[in-house]
Amino acid sequence: MTTLERTLAKALTEIVIRLDLSDDDAIAPGAAMQVLAPVIALLHELPEQDRRALAELINQCAQEETDPERHLTAWETPETLGLLA
Structure with a gap:
């Protein structure tokens, strides 16, 4: 994968982490889903092979995380992003 692809996967992962772990008073769960819904729709348009490749990049990002949560x-x-459907 290219540096660009890896960086975009890492950025997307960071957005999901921050939305998921934010205090409900800061970002309501419904608002978080409103942010993610169009992203999920775009990702569903990708060919299955590309969705799997993105999932693998995100899993690599997950392996780099040292904080358990x-x-x-x-x-x-x-x-969460529907890449494994």
């Missing part, structure tokens, strides 16, 4: 959320990100 961030690690778990990152590990769940491919499922």
